[in-house]
Amino acid sequence: MRLYFIVAAVLCYAFVDSRKIRGISSSYKRFYRERKSFLCIDGSKIIPSEQVNDDYCDCEDGSDEPGTSACPRGRFYCTNLGYRPHYIPSSRVNDGICDCCDASDEYNSHAHCPNTCWNLGQRERAYVEGQMRTLDEGLRLKQQLIEEGVLLWREKQAQLGELQQVSEDLQLKLEEHRRKKHEAERLKEQALKALEARDGGLTPQGSSVIPIFQLLDSNNDDRITAEELKAKVVFVHDEEKSLTEEEAQGLLGEGRQMDLAMFQHTLWDVLTRGDSIKIKDSHAAAAAAAGLVGEDPHVQAADRAAEWEATNLKKVEEAYETVNMEISDLQKKLAIDYGANREFLFLNSQCYKLKVYEYTYTLCPFNEITQKSTDGTEVSLGVWGTWSGTPKNQYGQMVYENGEPCWQGGSRSATVTLTCGTETALRSVKEPSKCQYIMDFQTPVACQPVLKQQGIHSEL
Template sequence: MRFHIITAALMWLGYVESRKIRGISSSYKRFYKERKSFLCIDGSKIIPFEQVNDDYCDCEDGSDEPGTSACPRGRFYCTNLGFRPHYIPSSRVNDGICDCCDASDEYNSHAHCQNTCWNLGQRERAYVEGQMRTLDEGLRLKQQLIEEGVLLWREKQAQLRELQQVAEDLQIKLEEHRRKKHEADRLKEQTLKTLEAGDSGVRHQDSTVTSTFQLLDSNKDGSITVNELQAKVALIHDEERPLSEGEAVALLEGSHQMNLTKFQHTLWNILTKGDSLKIKDTHDTPDSLVIEDPHLMAADRAAKWEATNLKKVEEAYDTVNMEISDLRKKLAIDYGPDWEFLFLNSQCYTLKVYEYTYTLCPFNQVTQKSTAGTEVSLGRWGMWVGTPKNQYSQMVYENGEPCWQGGSRSATVTLTCGTETALRSVKEPSKCQYIMDFQTPVACQPVLKQRGIHSEL
């Protein structure tokens, strides 16, 4: 009796196994419950259930043959317990090649397939765990960079306010120095006009006589000699010919030297007329030497001093305004909702690929340098071009140097999550169009932690 029961049970299990519908996922099992008839999943035809997986294609959508290669558009579902499940074309079923890691696609072939799903799953789980650790560390570093970005943003805002205050103070100083310079120039002009009009009287004349005498007295011994006169004085109508010794002695009233008092009453008058003699290296008569007047000299020094001070203040004012302009441009860039990308500003990252060295300076430019030393611009900072869900996942750098085929070079930089900030790869999929992989913690997104291995693992 017991023998008959065991035999019946084995026969029933064999029948059930023979009717097992292969190549379907758990979500499709409801369509393959054994009954008298089978409705094609696209609703196009009803066939006897015995014709399911009978190696003949009856349904246009191939749903009656999920476990055979009979239907050209059929799909076979690899369960791959322990790894990721996936579909393969039904044409690969029982073709002697193991496509499913659980070997379920070669259930009726001569292929000897081993179940490798567990090993594959282990490797993938280790990879995912490593990715999760990287993500956790990246998010931790990102939080630090966000905090640093906020502080840096505040510092730059404070720096901008300080520079603006300095610019305002310099503006006041600039106006004050311009006023002082104008007054100094006006005083110098008035002094010069007074001297030219002769309103300085004897004092001006005496000052001019003394200045001229000192100009001729080269060795400053208080007297003019024949040699000094020959060296300093020339004939107006024959400047190239030096005075002869006799001519010089005659001008010195027959003597070989002359003091200031005698000069004032003799030679000064001859020089003042300016019709026969002139002092060398000057363009006019001694009346043009009014610059030697102490009052005019003081006014001239004051004008030059104010001009120098004004120039210094103007240079400082221009420098501060340039710094303000540069800082405003930097602050106008979108550094992310929490200014997390701000730390990248003023930084550069390089990567050598074969004979070229690529340099990415975020928010500035991208360059390519050959081993010969030639540097080419691949583009300047343009904008963020990420997806609507993650706007800050891609940068574009535009208007680089012209390409020999026409158009300008450009570079698209994709930001990926990592525990370090570095340029990882550079490719040129089309001529003069570059794509770069740039890894940084600030590219890490918490939503990535929701990803993982399929629930059937």
């Protein structure tokens, strides 16, 4: 009989104790130790300990009824051993629906809830272990990319130094070729002056009087007539208007035609001044003069030398411009922030595509994002702007701005979130608001060692 009372007392104490601490996490158990009175956790009221978990709400914060649904602000703690613990509103306690995987929320209802925590925990553990394997592999690949980034950075720095040296060498060559071209042009000018003295004068453009006379003498009879002047000569201030018969005759003087000697001493002077009349086809006049000049061997040699130096100078100028453009482009690339260890450097000059319904999106890191429809229309969603991650993960997001204008006004823009993965690929594209895009970009260099430190929850 005595043993019966002892067992009964123990069972009664166990019942009272379990009633009082039901729905409480281990960190809150200290508030519910066996005492004569209970202080509401918010400090608002002291009640007898018998009123804890008695299905009547005494505390405003609901702390006296953690295991019942009596308090509207109450919370019930699901221990969920083998899975993730969590809180549920106390209104869901004993409502016939299993909210805790260990069925602890339905301790006094008709619901028959199996304990599914172990199965859920197994799936959770398998998922977390898979994530950890991915993280391990991602971190391994990241280290490789960091090492490659260091080598690539050094190569680009060396390339920049080489280009700058080439630029300096080309600058010296430019000065030398400019000097040689100037000298060749001076020698050509001397040869032309010697030819002028022999042929009786030059046009203002350096052309001889003879080829101009031959140009005007259309029928090659060594005479210029009014009809020939009307065909080849125009007024300087009215090129569309042809000479009249009277005007042509006036230029020829008393005779109706003019030979070379007369032309050189009369009409040639008028053409030379260039203030009233000129040859209608200036290109033809230049070509005619060049034809006569080309017959002189000294002028020919000087002309070839000047042309050779001009060609060489042009080549060097083009090479110098190309090298400086490469230097400028390389300097811009090297000025970009590629991460603390330059781990993102390998993304430069790479592009990644993803087709979403009728659109193909192309992300070119540190450059531009485009959207191309099935009909071939391509628009810019933004150009590289800056990193916009959190203080803990500065390189977690990229912002691309100033894309093509949106039909509702403003420019398109995109935010790219970088996530850890064993491959580098564009995974998803969404448009939560008009012309504002968000993208998920997976890459090993986004893997962070701090994630590994979090590990798996101790209760799993």
